[in-house]
Amino acid sequence: MTEQRHSALAIHPIAVEEGDGEQLLRRRQIVRRTRWLVLIVLVLLALGAARTVFVRIANARALEAGTAERAKQYVQTALPRMPTAGQTLSLPGTLQGFVQSPISARASGYLKRWTRDIGSRVEKGELLAEIETPEIDQQLSQAVAARAQAASGLELARSTADRWEALRKKDVVSQQDLDERRSAVAQATSNVAAADANVQRLKQTEGFKRVVAPFAGVITRRNVDVGDLIDAGAGGGAGRALFMLAQTDPLRVYVNVPQAYAQLVKAGQPVVVTQAELRGQTFKGEVARTSGAIDTTTRMMQVEISLPNKDGALLPGAYVQVSLPLAASRTLTVPANALLFRAEGTRIAVVDAQGRVGLRAVTLGRNYGENVEVIDGLEGTDRMVLNPSDSLAEGDIVAVAPDQPPAKAAPAGAKKEPA
16 A cells, blocks of 8 residues: 555554564554454354343243133032932931820729829739729619519519410410510510620729729829819810820830932831930931821921830930931932022033033932032033132133142141141
8 A cells, every 4th residue: 555545544654664563463463352352242242132032032932821821711620429328317306105195084983092103114904093983883783783673574574475375375365465475575685685784884884993004104194183083974185184104115206207308218217316415325216117198288208216215214205316317319419519500590510521611401409418419411421610610601611620639637646737
């Protein structure tokens, strides 16, 4: 490059003299280092820019994936179950004596004495009370006398008829007269028979002066005392009964079973009876019989339960609870939190293999509290959605959450860590 060219570019020409070679070499080294430094800086800037781009792309992808993940609707599912054990139905009941009857008087009079009081255990035929019956005694004496009078008339009629039979053979009297004497004998015989029947009636009535137990049991009530007027003609109602007698072994319990469970109760089923006052004690009985019909007023069926009571721990009239185990029904049951109550009716959301939701119309049966029977509309292989949201609609795509293993129970005696 000429000097004029250097002048035009305002660059001083480098004189190649002694000592200038070292400066020129140093300048070239500086230029070379500067170029490398600039190149390194550019590379670093390019790497930083690339890293920033990659980070932003990764963040964008992660954000997109997180948004898509959070946008998924996760649901918990369960399968309908067939109950393996029946339900235990608890019903209130009142204990009654197996045989429980008011003991009334058949003869009128005054109470002479009573031999058994409340709480007494008596055997069949044992004397409970005696009644004085002077009127019946006099009537019996009069009936005996009337019977003797009728017997005398019969003897006279017979002897007369015999005499007239002999006279008739001699043709002294007419046949009509003989027939009249024979008729008198028949009439006298009927009078004797009537007198005998009246005597027997009064003797049986007089036998009712002794009030005896018709069966073995316990006297639960005594309504009379010595000297009380006993009126047999007032009827034998419980209000005028002398005693109340109950057989306490076994006992009867009557319970009313709702119509929904009536078909599951059969004779011979075991039951468990408990009484609140007898804590820790249970008494086993069985269903003796059912009424076999539903009461149209209460829509319940009456069931009679026979309950042994050999030790006398249970008292007639006590209020008890009867636990009646029912046979397992062959109907599917679902959790109550799987039901959807919509305006068009009760629905259950089911999920197919592709995660698509379908709403099934179902017919419900008995309600067990946590579980409900489904009579129609559901199959045993349908996977139901638990706790479905109100916004869940037909055809929605959902993700089924994995089943969580049940939590292990803490060992007995283990202390709970404070929160």
